[in-house]
Amino acid sequence: MKLTFKKYGQLQGRDLCEFVLENDHGMSVKLLNYGATLEDVAIPVDGAKRHVILSLKQAEDYSKERNFLGGTVGRIAGRVWHGQWKNGDHILQLPINDGENHIHGGFGTDQQVWSFRPEQGEDFVSVHFSLLDPDGHNGFPGNLQLEATYTLNNSGELLYDLTAYSDKLTIFNPTNHTYFCLDDLGTKIDQTKLFLDADYYLPVKEDGLPVGGMEAVEGTAFDFRMGKSMEDALKSGDAQIALRKGLDHPFILNGQKTAAKVVASDGKVSMKMGTNAPAPGNDLREITLEPGKNWQRQVSWKFEY
Template structure:
């Protein structure tokens, strides 16, 4: 195992983790970001299999969420409103179309600079990122004490662990927003094979928020209980897919130890994902269009499998309330065969 770090700006660092099989992971302390996952191909050459910007210093130039740790609340809060028990309603900035509070606000944790520690031994290496998100930042109550740990081991597994506590009742639902592109850069995920162990999904309204009840995936383009080609779903005429321009939907996991799997089009690379979270939001990069700092990324260039508590239109947001006597903890792992 090897672990190195390199300063690329005044207080910003890039970390390189490499295991004995030459699997290599690059991380940034800006946003506790997963910058690259590099796997050796049949000729031993390293290939990046997630969507990345051209260089580390690009990440703070434009907010794209690529590999970022997103929160305090990933996804959307309807009308930016949260009612804690019977107390007054908390109001968060409407930073998406003036209708919803999205991805933690204008200065979510993916835009913050984390302090860090590193650890390594013969079998694994880790970077432990730490942040105090202060009371009132982005209108969230409480000082949030946040630790995010990435660990690479010799089984070709990358683990992502989030723990947090707060001195006031607040909201917490943090997830990594990495986009997987197993065929490599400048490709489409349409011919990738996806499996999600979910019996139900949540349909979305025009503001990308769930409405109504969970729908069964049976007899629908949302059925990924067996491997299915992503393109068959995102190119279908399903009204939900048409509305979103592809997948952007929460899948309610059924408790299988493997939450999701993804295979490259030639089936030489495979991802197996586990999570302690109850849902995965599958998003197929519907908005990318080769512009600005993501000029290297087009529509359907990657798929995000965001492990989180599912979004809701209930103003109480009960599943993601964190009280001072609780510890938030979530773990997601990505295991690769190549």
């Protein structure tokens, strides 16, 4: 296992660094402390490296404009109607940055420079990123201490752990915004096969906000429970897919160990995704962080090649 890093610039008075994690089987991962970002994942296929997430050409490009590629997006992912969150009799106003609504935390955690601590063991390498988002930033209450840890092991597994602590009640629903493409940077995305363990999804309006209730996937283009190509859904003629020009919808996961599986069109690379993070659905209690409460979520991406 190897872990190296280099400084490539400065921003917000902080050093910008790129980290390279490698396991003993030729898999490599690149990370940035800008936005606690997953920059690249490369898998050995037929004697060459196959890059399996969408990436920019170089680390310096990530801070030029907001792009979401691989970033740790917070404090909240998704949209908030009119940027308003009601807490008792108090209405919290968030920045309006997506039409008439709020999206992705405003000047979010994916746009900030995080502190870091590398760690290397016999069969794993990790980078721990940490960030203090101050009380009132983007209108969110509470000093929020956030840590994002990426760990690569020799089993072809990449782990992503998020922990958080706030000293005030706050709305909180972060995500990792990586776009996976197992056919090497988008060449055959429509032929990628997707399995998704979800019985329900949330229909949305034109602005991307949920209509208001869950719908069963059975009998719809959103049914990936038995696995099918992305093309089957994208060319289905479904009104919801036409409305958002693709799949841009929340799925309500069933909570199984494997939440999703993606298989490259040539069958040479597959990835299983697992998570302990619930899909919020209509329960707002799942997107709030209570003061003094330790919050933790984990995502695992296991690659077979």
